[in-house]
Amino acid sequence: MSRQNLLPRTAPFGDGERASLDAVLGTATPVQRAWLAGFLAGLDAAGGQPAVAPAAPPKAAEPLTIVYASESGNSEALAGNVAKLARKQGFKPKVVDFSDLDVSTLPKAGKLVAIAATWGEGEPPARAVRAYGELMGEGAPRLDGVQFAVLALGDTSYAEFCATGKALDARFEALGGRRAAERADLDLDFEKPAADWIKATLKALAPAEAADNVVAVDFARAAAGEDDEAEPSREPLVVEVVEHVNLNSSRSDKETIHLALAFEDGAPAYEPGDSLEIFPENDPQLVDEILNAAGLADDAALRKTLLAERDITTLSPATIERFVKATGHTEAQKLIDSGEARAWIEGRHLIDLLETYPAALTAEHLGTITRPLPPRAYSIASSRKEVGDEVHLAIVAVRYETHGRARSGVASVHVADRIRDGAKLRVRLKPNRHFRLPQDPATDIIMVGPGTGVAPFRAFVQERRAVEAPGRSWLFFGDRHFTHDFLYQLEWQEALEDGALTKIDVAFSRDQPEKIYVQDRITQHAAELVSWLDGGAHFYVCGDAKNMAKDVRVALVKAYETSKGLSAADAEAQVAALERSHRYQQDVY
Ligand SMILES: Cc1cc2nc3c(=O)[nH]c(=O)nc-3n(C[C@H](O)[C@H](O)[C@H](O)COP(=O)(O)OP(=O)(O)OC[C@H]3O[C@@H](n4cnc5c(N)ncnc54)[C@H](O)[C@@H]3O)c2cc1C
Ligand SMILES: Cc1cc2nc3c(=O)[nH]c(=O)nc-3n(C[C@H](O)[C@H](O)[C@H](O)COP(=O)(O)O)c2cc1C
Numbered sequence: 001m002s003r004q005n006l007l008p009r010t011a012p013f014g015d016g017e018r019a020s021l022d023a024v025l026g027t028a029t030p031v032q033r034a035w036l037a038g039f040l041a042g043l044d045a046a047g048g049q050p051a052v053a054p055a056a057p058p059k060a061a062e063p064l065t066i067v068y069a070s071e072s073g074n075s076e077a078l079a080g081n082v083a084k085l086a087r088k089q090g091f092k093p094k095v096v097d098f099s100d101l102d103v104s105t106l107p108k109a110g111k112l113v114a115i116a117a118t119w120g121e122g123e124p125p126a127r128a129v130r131a132y133g134e135l136m137g138e139g140a141p142r143l144d145g146v147q148f149a150v151l152a153l154g155d156t157s158y159a160e161f162c163a164t165g166k167a168l169d170a171r172f173e174a175l176g177g178r179r180a181a182e183r184a185d186l187d188l189d190f191e192k193p194a195a196d197w198i199k200a201t202l203k204a205l206a207p208a209e210a211a212d213n214v215v216a217v218d219f220a221r222a223a224a225g226e227d228d229e230a231e232p233s234r235e236p237l238v239v240e241v242v243e244h245v246n247l248n249s250s251r252s253d254k255e256t257i258h259l260a261l262a263f264e265d266g267a268p269a270y271e272p273g274d275s276l277e278i279f280p281e282n283d284p285q286l287v288d289e290i291l292n293a294a295g296l297a298d299d300a301a302l303r304k305t306l307l308a309e310r311d312i313t314t315l316s317p318a319t320i321e322r323f324v325k326a327t328g329h330t331e332a333q334k335l336i337d338s339g340e341a342r343a344w345i346e347g348r349h350l351i352d353l354l355e356t357y358p359a360a361l362t363a364e365h366l367g368t369i370t371r372p373l374p375p376r377a378y379s380i381a382s383s384r385k386e387v388g389d390e391v392h393l394a395i396v397a398v399r400y401e402t403h404g405r406a407r408s409g410v411a412s413v414h415v416a417d418r419i420r421d422g423a424k425l426r427v428r429l430k431p432n433r434h435f436r437l438p439q440d441p442a443t444d445i446i447m448v449g450p451g452t453g454v455a456p457f458r459a460f461v462q463e464r465r466a467v468e469a470p471g472r473s474w475l476f477f478g479d480r481h482f483t484h485d486f487l488y489q490l491e492w493q494e495a496l497e498d499g500a501l502t503k504i505d506v507a508f509s510r511d512q513p514e515k516i517y518v519q520d521r522i523t524q525h526a527a528e529l530v531s532w533l534d535g536g537a538h539f540y541v542c543g544d545a546k547n548m549a550k551d552v553r554v555a556l557v558k559a560y561e562t563s564k565g566l567s568a569a570d571a572e573a574q575v576a577a578l579e580r581s582h583r584y585q586q587d588v589y
Helices: 015-025 030-045 074-088 103-108 126-136 163-174 191-205 219-223 284-294 300-308 317-327 330-337 341-345 350-356 363-369 410-418 451-466 489-498 518-524 526-534 548-564 568-580
Strands: 062-069 091-097 111-117 147-153 184-186 237-246 256-262 275-279 376-379 390-396 399-402 405-408 424-430 445-448 473-479 503-508 538-543 584-588
Touching (some): 126 163, 147 191, 184 191, 237 390, 284 350, 284 363, 300 363, 317 341, 317 350, 330 341, 390 451, 405 410, 445 451, 445 526, 451 473, 489 503, 503 518, 518 548, 526 548, 548 568, 568 584
Parallel strands (some): 111 147, 445 473, 538 584
Antiparallel strands (some): 275 376, 399 405
């Protein structure tokens, strides 16, 4: 094949050079071009020196298995980053979700990187539970000869910080694996330390001769441009609040804000099931209390930083340790030494520490004691097909009292109390490809979403209406009182009328003496629900992770037992099969 003038006139070469390159490239085979692309990429990586003789036969890439246990996508994204860098460094990476992991294959992994988040109260992410259980169980295979490294994601505000990653790291070693790199336990500001860990770990896992001399490239992918895929921007976007409505009645003891956000330059390409992260601001009154307690009331620059950038509520053992290191406070040191710190921080915030253990602090001290203010995720409650360049959210204000002090959730109360129509917010899309409508719109769906758990199902119903999905849709909703807390009640009625929703079953827990929850409605409709599932329906759960999601799963197992006369074990196997085939999906928090 003869292809002339491949290089554009704008290419940074003289006319003669362009002609020479065209002469070579125009007749090169795809394999030759791929080789050249890889060679040039490798040459750049090695600072312009060919680190392997171009004529040498390419070395077989080193297999690397990367497993991830993820709920909200952070570990999954990092697993992708490991794979990308590993490929550039001559590995042949394979990325495996824990939900698809066949534990018996691990002994053959050779080199293994695990990235694991912790959820609930020190538990593995829901999709990882099966494989995690198998790994921890007696039947787990030996991992002799496997080199491994674990990256643990978590949140220092939880008592069981990074428990899943810690347990995996210990388990791999107990099964005979060899730790190639020390585990890192990362907090919510994990991006930079994770990137550093990945770099160092791949170096540690690389074959000895390649570790200092990494130029091998997956030529085919490099040539296909796959390593240069444009990453979606992680920078927050500024949006305008165009609707701010309390969905609860004025007599409710809850306050759920329906927020409509408009994107000036077009909404990001979100799908029903995705979330939107809000970058909140702290309560100005709390900022002032902290500045006063620290003796820094006059520092206007620090006030601004504390308002928008630092986490000034979370109190963890690590916060106390950093406080003691910064101040040398002997009484606070005693709290750590006594082993009581974990119990003491329960229900307390940074302000309690500063007021109980007064110390003159500097702005730098507060900088080292606090961590960056993390964004909060909210399920998107709209479909672009219905709302265009808007995103809708439903946010319940978190307010409670502990140790005699009224406390407010940072983001939810920022939205409820200090944001109104016309205000600006910084947001970022958080996609979730594990919480998706069925590809075939003829497939039935069952949605269980009490409280704000209903938010993504508003998006699902809008989407199914827009595409005129022929599949049936069944919603289970619950809250406290029918009269005060029936979120989006009129919209569900309209959807029932226009056919976007086929059925709704509601459970209002406090409208009668005995508590009734969505799981009770599932039990009540067990036979019909199981018949929908037998017909191929997908089952979705969103909302409270601590109790509701677990109780719903138990109720579904029971529904199989009672409606089909199955044993508990066989009913459990039915639900597990739904999970494995991704027909049971949950987005819980
Ligand atoms: C994927 C995902 C989707 C989500 N979708 C939604 C949604 O659609 N709508 C929604 O409202 N939320 C949603 N959330 C939850 C949301 O991200 C926030 O966690 C929530 O709004 C609280 O954030 P905050 O900043 O207001 O509170 P924070 O300042 O983070 O405080 C919350 C913390 O306060 C403490 N606390 C709360 N209540 C009490 C109490 N009674 N007693 C003692 N301590 C208490 C707990 O430690 C809790 O973790 C979602 C979360 C995830 C991960
Ligand atoms: C409801 C909930 C429970 C969590 N529980 C814990 C926990 O017990 N321990 C911990 O270290 N981190 C906990 N985290 C923090 C997550 O591990 C952290 O956000 C992590 O980055 C999530 O990674 P993923 O997106 O891969 O799931 C929890 C987060 C949420 C929202």
